[in-house]
Amino acid sequence: MFKKPTLTTTLIIIVGFLTLCPVIMLLLGSFSKDFVSFGQFTTSKYIAAYTDPDFADILVNTVIFTVGSALHATLLALFLAYVNTRTDLPFKFIFKIISIIPMMIPHILFSASWVLLLNPSNGILNRLFMNLFETREALFNIYSLKGMILVEGLLDLPIAYLIIAPAMSAFDVSLEESSKVCGASNLRTLFKVTLPVLRPAILASAILVIVRSLASFAVPSVVGMPGRIYVLSTHIYRNISSGFAADYGLAAAIGMSALVASITLIYVYRYLTAESGKFVTISSRGFKPTLLRLKKWKYPLLVIVGILSFVLILLPVLVLFYISMLPYSMPPSARAFSLMSWNNWIEVLNDPISLLSLKNSLFLGVVGATLGTILSIFVSYVIVKIRTTASGILESLSFLSFSFPGIVIGVGFMWFFVRTPLYGTLTALMIGYIATYLPYGIRPLSSAFIQIHSTLEESSRVCGGSPFYTLRRVIIPLLIPGIVSGWILMASMFLRELTLSVVLSRPGTEVLAVQILRFAEDGLWGRLSALGIIMILISSLLVIIAALLGSRFSKLEVVDR
Amino acid sequence: MEIRIQDLVRTYSSEGKQIKALDHVDLTIPANRIFTLLGPSGCGKTTLLRCIVGLEVPDGGEIYIGDELVWSKEKNIFVPPERRGLGMVFQTYAIWPHMNVFDNVAYPLQTQKMAKEEIRRKVAKVLDFVQLSGYENRPATKLSGGQQQRVALARALVAEPKVILFDEPLSNLDAKLREETRKELRSFLTELQITAIYVTHDRVEALALSDLIAVMRSGKIIEINEPKKIYFNSDSQFVADFIGRANLIRGTVEELDGDHAVFASEIGPVRALNSQQIPLGQEAFLCVRPEFIRLAKERKEEQNSYSGKVETLIFIGEAFEGEIRIGETLLTTTVEPTADFREGDSIAVSFDPDHCFLLAS
Numbered sequence: 063m064f065k066k067p068t069l070t071t072t073l074i075i076i077v078g079f080l081t082l083c084p085v086i087m088l089l090l091g092s093f094s095k096d097f098v099s100f101g102q103f104t105t106s107k108y109i110a111a112y113t114d115p116d117f118a119d120i121l122v123n124t125v126i127f128t129v130g131s132a133l134h135a136t137l138l139a140l141f142l143a144y145v146n147t148r149t150d151l152p153f154k155f156i157f158k159i160i161s162i163i164p165m166m167i168p169h170i171l172f173s174a175s176w177v178l179l180l181n182p183s184n185g186i187l188n189r190l191f192m193n194l195f196e197t198r199e200a201l202f203n204i205y206s207l208k209g210m211i212l213v214e215g216l217l218d219l220p221i222a223y224l225i226i227a228p229a230m231s232a233f234d235v236s237l238e239e240s241s242k243v244c245g246a247s248n249l250r251t252l253f254k255v256t257l258p259v260l261r262p263a264i265l266a267s268a269i270l271v272i273v274r275s276l277a278s279f280a281v282p283s284v285v286g287m288p289g290r291i292y293v294l295s296t297h298i299y300r301n302i303s304s305g306f307a308a309d310y311g312l313a314a315a316i317g318m319s320a321l322v323a324s325i326t327l328i329y330v331y332r333y334l335t336a337e338s339g340k341f342v343t344i345s346s347r348g349f350k351p352t353l354l355r356l357k358k359w360k361y362p363l364l365v366i367v368g369i370l371s372f373v374l375i376l377l378p379v380l381v382l383f384y385i386s387m388l389p390y391s392m393p394p395s396a397r398a399f400s401l402m403s404w405n406n407w408i409e410v411l412n413d414p415i416s417l418l419s420l421k422n423s424l425f426l427g428v429v430g431a432t433l434g435t436i437l438s439i440f441v442s443y444v445i446v447k448i449r450t451t452a453s454g455i456l457e458s459l460s461f462l463s464f465s466f467p468g469i470v471i472g473v474g475f476m477w478f479f480v481r482t483p484l485y486g487t488l489t490a491l492m493i494g495y496i497a498t499y500l501p502y503g504i505r506p507l508s509s510a511f512i513q514i515h516s517t518l519e520e521s522s523r524v525c526g527g528s529p530f531y532t533l534r535r536v537i538i539p540l541l542i543p544g545i546v547s548g549w550i551l552m553a554s555m556f557l558r559e560l561t562l563s564v565v566l567s568r569p570g571t572e573v574l575a576v577q578i579l580r581f582a583e584d585g586l587w588g589r590l591s592a593l594g595i596i597m598i599l600i601s602s603l604l605v606i607i608a609a610l611l612g613s614r615f616s617k618l619e620v621v622d623r
Numbered sequence: 624m625e626i627r628i629q630d631l632v633r634t635y636s637s638e639g640k641q642i643k644a645l646d647h648v649d650l651t652i653p654a655n656r657i658f659t660l661l662g663p664s665g666c667g668k669t670t671l672l673r674c675i676v677g678l679e680v681p682d683g684g685e686i687y688i689g690d691e692l693v694w695s696k697e698k699n700i701f702v703p704p705e706r707r708g709l710g711m712v713f714q715t716y717a718i719w720p721h722m723n724v725f726d727n728v729a730y731p732l733q734t735q736k737m738a739k740e741e742i743r744r745k746v747a748k749v750l751d752f753v754q755l756s757g758y759e760n761r762p763a764t765k766l767s768g769g770q771q772q773r774v775a776l777a778r779a780l781v782a783e784p785k786v787i788l789f790d791e792p793l794s795n796l797d798a799k800l801r802e803e804t805r806k807e808l809r810s811f812l813t814e815l816q817i818t819a820i821y822v823t824h825d826r827v828e829a830l831a832l833s834d835l836i837a838v839m840r841s842g843k844i845i846e847i848n849e850p851k852k853i854y855f856n857s858d859s860q861f862v863a864d865f866i867g868r869a870n871l872i873r874g875t876v877e878e879l880d881g882d883h884a885v886f887a888s889e890i891g892p893v894r895a896l897n898s899q900q901i902p903l904g905q906e907a908f909l910c911v912r913p914e915f916i917r918l919a920k921e922r923k924e925e926q927n928s929y930s931g932k933v934e935t936l937i938f939i940g941e942a943f944e945g946e947i948r949i950g951e952t953l954l955t956t957t958v959e960p961t962a963d964f965r966e967g968d969s970i971a972v973s974f975d976p977d978h979c980f981l982l983a984s
Contacts, residue, residue, distance in 0.1 A: 515715065515717070517713045517714075517715050517717035518717050518719060520678050520704070520713070520717065521711065521713055521717035521719075521778075522719075522730070523677075523678065523703070523704040523705050524676055524677075524678070524704050524705070524707075524709060524710070524711045525705075525730050525731040525734060525778065525782070526705045526706075526708075526731050526734035526735060526782065527705055527730070527734045528703075528705050528734075531705075531734060535730070535733075536719055539721045540719075540720070540721055
């Protein structure tokens with residue numbers, strides 16, 4: 063009871079350091095000439111960054127890419143959510159899979175698989191098309207803004223769906239019913255009543271996708287850079303990855319605009335979601351809306367949804383596995399099958415850097431997620447159970463990093479780590495990871511804490527349990543499910559982490575996603591695919607182990623007697 | 624074990640306003656009785672309970688449990704709840720969902736590091752007492768509301784505390800179960816010879832269960848008395864009104880006569896109990912409960928007898944609820960379902976001088 067204020071303060075210092083340090087260092091760095099002359103004020107980097115003749119093009123590309131992705135993801139999510147909650151389409155479990163599973167496929171692998179399908183020279187789909195129609199024109203050139211939007215939109219579909227679907231199912235159907243009673247057709251009702259009422263959720267989803275695609279690095283680097291199409295994130299990357307001439311001051315100055323844009327958008331998003339709470343009416347009676355009968359549309363729609371889930375989930379994994387067995391990319395044919403071998407796998411497993419990156423990513427995933435979860439437990443406890451002004455500050459602080467683009471934060475951390483012995487160590491990567499992905503741990507844990515009603519603690523105290531005994535026997539066991547899902551989320555994020563790592567990773571601290579990016583840059587698609595499949599296997603394995611451990615733990619309490 | 628509370632103060636600040644949840648409460652709760660804190664919501668009864676248990680820290684005053692001082696602002700003493708040795712049943716029962724019935728009930732003994740055999744024996748005994756034998760391995764989430772309530776009671780009793788506290792334990796049960804559980808609880812507590820402190824806002828519950836009732840209002844204790852005394856002859860207008868339906872009739876004391884007084888009221892002179900000894904000529908209220916108003920077709924010559932008219936008569940199943948007009952005054956009454964009165968009938972109204980009483984206004 064008397065220790066709580068100090069706990070809150072300690073956490074504010076830790077979380078405040080993690081979230082604000084990179085931002086402050088970024089700001090200071092953007093006004094510095096280079097690492098050596100840190101602290102000597104200069105605006106030269108800003109002048110260089112924003113008078114660059116290419117900058118206008120990059121800005122236009124960024125706007126088209128982010129807004130296009132937002133439209134793509136949101137329209138698709140709207141369609142899926144409507145079909146799921148409001149029609150009698152069979153096999154609805156597909157929607158749950160569509161909304162969750164793609165999060166398990168790392169973005170860089172998803173992008174790579176689309177490049178393998180649709181690149182203009184030897185993309186599998188393009189080749190099939192050329193052979194079929196005996197033409198030399200590719201069906202679709204993925205190395206374009208259109209291609210980037212296609213892939214990014216699919217990647218952000220789950221996020222858009224998770225925002226729109228609940229709003230759609232919480233929607234009070236009597237609003238629609240009254241419109242129909244007034245004589246409006248189904249279509250008219252959809253456009254005049256349903257969509258306008260859902261507007262805040264739709265806008266919120268669009269804005270969140272804009273923020274995500276602004277921060278996206280996998281798609282712009284794997285899909286955009288080969289076509290020389292640069293957006294803000296790849297423009298920053300270009301300035302720090304060019305060997306000897308890396309300019310972190312310039313990168314920081316460019317990064318500031320991405321950071322400001324992102325924070326502004328998240329602010330608008332927060333405002334909109336607060337609004338939508340007032341807007342969307344949740345009827346307290348738990349009745350189900352009458353489902354729209356699809357009749358003859360049933361099977362065409364089912365085919366569309368089926369294709370979409372195939373494209374989102376199975377296709378990337380299949381393509382990667384197929385390519386991993388081939389010496390070079392080619393469409394499926396008798397010849398292709400005759401050339402299949404495990405050579406790429408053998409090479410990857412004998413490549414010291416790939417093995418090192420595997421070891422490093424595993425270490426970061428397991429140790430980092432464990433530390434991150436421990437921090438999340440304390441932070442969630444303070445946020446949920448101690449409702450003071452200070453805990454409010456902690457809450458805002460811990461969700462702030464959600465709006466920071468990863469590569470920008472990476473540059474900020476770089477300015478910090480280069481001044482410490484942590485530079486080029488796994489610890490530096492781990493600190494960066496935890497800072498960036500803290501919200502992923504806090505969210506499941508704070509909902510777990512919310513479910514632990516205070517009387518469950520109080521009754522333990524009255525029964526003679528000291529605060530520590532109560533923690534051990536009551537609070538921790540009830541928290542286990544939240545701890546497990548927080549750990550899984552963080553571990554799978556850390557295993558695949560790319561955007562922060564491309565900045566902070568140094569020789570010796572390579573990680574999986576960076577190694578995959580190197581393979582993509584060198585055109586070693588076979589090895590990329592083999593390593594990618596290994597990465598997917600490991601993260602699935604981690605998820606399974608964590609889930610098993612979680613169910614063991616929650617049963618333990620009953621067995622222990 | 625006796626509980627003594629001296630000058631207890633607890634203030635909340637909410638939206639810039641200071642709310643006194645406990646306003647200098649002095650109270651002695653006698654040993655081995657069922658003591659109820661009754662009052663409307665927000666009167667401070669739950670705060671008082673939580674201060675006794677130690678879940679809430681008062682702003683001033685002293686609390687003794689038996690001879691032990693468990694809280695004193697001045698002497699800087701705060702004994703945490705786990706070392707006060709009390710048992711408590713929460714409103715939501717607070718059964719731990721991740722444990723089965725055995726572990727829930729054994730918990731207080733496990734905190735004392737008691738031998739496993741001993742624990743098993745005591746849990747079996749207390750589960751038998753609350754009639755839950757054979758439910759040991761049932762997960763807590765697979766219990767009905769009534770069963771959860773008994774598990775909570777068993778958990779509160781298993782360590783054989785000298786004092787057990789109840790925070791509205793019946794309010795989550797449906798009406799029928801609540802009545803049954805109330806009777807059971809009464810017989811459990813009488814059998815145990817234990818000090819029980821019971822918080823409720825339900826007057827029927829308070830009347831049916833308690834040996835003593837303390838009625839609270841805005842952080843103060845208004846009256847402490849036995850249920851019958853509170854119901855039939857309360858000292859305060861608030862308590863009389865809160866504890867049951869009451870007709871309050873304004874008037875002045877006209878004549879004193881031992882325990883009784885003659886009261887000049889809007890409906891005429893009334894002979895009534897005057898246990899508060901309200902002096903001659905004083906303005907006061909007459910309190911008559913609906914169930915003590917007798918109706919008849921013909922007026923007989925007796926004390927407190929008046930002519931009236933049936934204004935409304937509503938059938939509510941077990942009785943009629945009627946409104947009788949005497950002059951300008953409307954009296955609420957309960958009429959037997961077999962009575963053959965109709966709305967608009969002229970009628971004789973009477974009530975016994977021992978069943979109505981005067982309240983200072």
